[in-house]
Amino acid sequence: MKALAWHGKHDVRIDNVPDPEIVNPRDCIIKVTSTAICGSDLHLYDGYIPTMKAGDVLGHEFMGEVVEVGANSTLKKGQRVVVPFTIACGSCYHCGKHQYSACPNGLPADNQDIAQELYGHEMSALFGYSHMTGGYAGGQAEYVRVPFSDVGPIVIPDGVDDDKVLFLSDILPTGWQAAEYAEIEPGDTVAVWGCGPVGLFSVQSAFLMGAARVIAIDHFPHRLELAKKFGAETINFEESSVYDALMEMTGGIGPDAVIDAVGLEAHGLFVDNVVDQIKASTFLGTDRPHSIRQAIIACRKGGRVSMPAVYGGFVDKFPLGAFMEKGLTLKTGQTHVQHYMPALLNAIMEDKIDTTFLISHRMPLEEAPKGYKMFHDQQNEVTKIVLKTGMQSAA
C-alpha cells in the first residue's frame, strides 16, 4: 500500500509498504478514505520529536471503511468509522473513569519506560507519533491496523460526508474538552489564545456552553477572521497589547476563563533530554510558555485556566505567584477522545457545530509531501489539509 512515511527533518515521502494485517483479536483493519495533517504532525516534520525512525508512517486524524475484523472486534466489514487518535482499551481503571488518554494498555511495555522516567507514569499510545507513544503506524496511508476496535472507532451513519465527521478523531474533541475544562458559566467572558483548529473549536464550544463573550487572540488575520465568523471578538497580538486590551474589554476584571491553545493541536511529548535542542530551535523559548504566562496574568481572580496546548518538558518562569495569589484553577491533559465522540457526533448531525469551515485544502494522499510543505510554509491561508485516497490529482 501507499503510505506517507517520515524520513527525517522536512523529508516525508510516499512509500510502498506492506498492507497491515490483523495481529490481535480486537483489531480491525480500515481502508482510509480521509485523513488530515495535524499541526502536531508539523513537529514531527520539523524534527522536534525524539524516537522517530526512518520509514515511520504518520497520521493520527483518519477515518475509513472497515475491511477486516479480528475475532473479538464488534465492527462489521463495510462500516464507516472515525478512529480516535488515542489508543485506549476500554477496560482498565482509567478507561472506567473515561480518562482514556491515561490508558496504559495500548502502549507496548518496552515503550512505557521513557514516559515513566520523565513523568512518573506511562501515557496512552497514539497513532503515527513516534516510538515513545507506541510506534503504531498512522493513518496517512491506504490501510491502518486499529487496535481495540471494539471500543475506539465510532460508526458513522450512511450519507454523512467524511469532511463533516473526520475531526471527531482529534481536534474537535480537543477543542471541546478545552472549553469544558474552562468550566464556563452563563454570562462568562472566555479568552482563547491561538486560533488554530483547536482554538477555533474551543471558540465554538465556549459559546455552546453559555459564554456571553469569547475573545480570540492570534496574529494570522485569516484565522482571526474565522474566529469572528463564530461570533468571537478578536485581538491581533502583533497590533495590540493583549493584556491591556483584555483588561479594557472586560472592565478591568479580566476574562473569567482563559484557554491556551497556542500549541495548535499539538500532542507531542517532548522529553527533557531534547529540551535543549528544542530551546535552541526557539520552540519552547518563544510563544508557547509566553501564552500560558500571559493567560495566567490576564485571568480574573478566582478564574479558570484551561490548557489544551502541549508542554512536554520544563517551562521557565511559570508565574506560580500570580497563579496562587489570584486563586486560579488549571485543567489540562491529552484529550479523552472516546469520551466525547458520541455527543459530538450528535452535535454535528444536528448542525450545532460546524466542522467543514476549517478545511482549506483537499488533495490526494499521493500529494501529502506537498501538503506538509504548504502547511508548514503558509500558516495563514492553510488552516487544514485533508488527504483523500483514490482522489484524482488536480494538477
Next chain:
Amino acid sequence: MTQPRDDTRDDAPATASKRGDAAVEALSGTIAEAQGSHILGRAVTINKPADELFAFFRDFANLPSFMENVVSIDVLDDTRSHWVVKGPIGRVEWTARVTEEQPGRLIAWTSEEGAQIPNSGRVEFKPVEGRGTVVTATILYDPPGGIVGKVIAKMFQREPGIQARRDLRRFKQLMETGEVATPAMNPKQFEEMGL
C-alpha cells in the same frame, strides 16, 4: 553499629529502601527458603478479581505469554517447574519449587540446588475495592557474574528489575484486555519483535 529498625522504620516497603542490604535482610525473612543477594519489588494494579489473576498465574505454562525473556517453562509436577530464560550472556536454566501457596492470595518459590541463577520470591494478590487487585512481586536473586553481570544485563535491557516491570505491565495488559499491546503490522512482524 546496629540500626534500630522495628520501632523507627517508616511505612515504606523495604524494596524502596535506599539501603539495598536492608531490603534483602528485611525481606529474606518473609520468603520461605530465601536465597539471592539482590532484590527487586514491583507492584501493579490490575482491574480483575484476585482469584482470576491467581489462577492464570498459578498455571506456569501461561507465564511465557507475557514474560519476554522466558523461553520455556516445563511444569514437572504440582510444585516443580523447569525454567529456561534468556540471560545477558546466553540461556540460563533452573528448576523452581513452590514453597508456599495460598489460593487467590499468594505464591512463593525458590530455585533448587544447581540453579544457574539462584533465586526465590513471592507474588501476592490483594483485592482493592473498586480497583481490582494489587499484584506485588518480590524477587531475590544472585545476578550472574555478580555486579559486573548486573551491569552487562542492564546494558542489554535484561536487568531483572526492568524485565519484572515490563513483565508485570504485560500481565496487566493481557488480563485486562485479553491482548499484549504491539505496534506490529502483521503476525510475522509480531513474532520477530517479541513481546
